[in-house]
Amino acid sequence: MSNTPIVTPDYKESTESYRQLIASTGEDLDRPGLLDTPVRAAKAFAHLTQGYHQSIDEVVNDAVFPSANRELVLVQNIEFYSLCEHHMLPFHGVAHIGYLPDGQVLGLSKFARIVDMFARRLQIQENLSEQIAQTIMDVTGCRGVAVVMDASHMCMMMRGVSKQHSTTRSTAMLGEYQHNNQARNEFLGAVPKRQPAF
Ligand SMILES: Nc1nc2c(ncn2[C@@H]2O[C@H](COP(=O)(O)OP(=O)(O)OP(=O)(O)O)[C@@H](O)[C@H]2O)c(=O)[nH]1
Numbered sequence: 001m002s003n004t005p006i007v008t009p010d011y012k013e014s015t016e017s018y019r020q021l022i023a024s025t026g027e028d029l030d031r032p033g034l035l036d037t038p039v040r041a042a043k044a045f046a047h048l049t050q051g052y053h054q055s056i057d058e059v060v061n062d063a064v065f066p067s068a069n070r071e072l073v074l075v076q077n078i079e080f081y082s083l084c085e086h087h088m089l090p091f092h093g094v095a096h097i098g099y100l101p102d103g104q105v106l107g108l109s110k111f112a113r114i115v116d117m118f119a120r121r122l123q124i125q126e127n128l129s130e131q132i133a134q135t136i137m138d139v140t141g142c143r144g145v146a147v148v149m150d151a152s153h154m155c156m157m158m159r160g161v162s163k164q165h166s167t168t169r170s171t172a173m174l175g176e177y178q179h180n181n182q183a184r185n186e187f188l189g190a191v192p193k194r195q196p197a198f
């Protein structure tokens, strides 16, 4: 078997960047355990940032259906993995999405696909919540949408302040949820309690 890693043209630049990064630690890039690491890491990074190459149309795939239901629909415990834009370290947790339809509903799996599309980018949690909420509003034309996300940030756990049990809850509310306290309270009461640290 050849010791030369297989590098596709797509990964050439990022593979070279990973080679330099690994070399900067003083590691021997030619030792057997590391031979394929730069290209593996490049592929993994491409996966973790694949949201940059997806479009809303492709993700939603026209899965918007007519419905007379106008009451709260809550899709909860959608797990996600993202990368913080400050340290490029993972943050991960769960998203809970509630919305009040207005004539049409979104295919249930599409909520998770929308979460992943925006999570697989360099993000801060607050913006991630806003982008998910705004997209659901745009795609469904709903009366209101609320997003709650609970996450643990590796940049606060593996380094820096080194807090292992702190979690962050971010919230985004659009449409009726911005001014209708009854709707807000119904949603917030239905959302699962904050998760303990992972
Ligand atoms: N608001 C917000 N902040 C985040 C998120 N992810 C990471 N951060 C914060 O981004 C900040 C960057 O702060 P800096 O002082 O510039 O960087 P730093 O010296 O590495 O900060 P420390 O993490 O405190 O060591 C830190 O407070 C992180 O906790 C996020 O999703 N939302």
Ligand SMILES: [Zn+2]
Residues within 6 Å of the ligand: 084, 085, 086, 087, 088, 089, 153, 155, 156
């Ligand atoms: Zn960070």
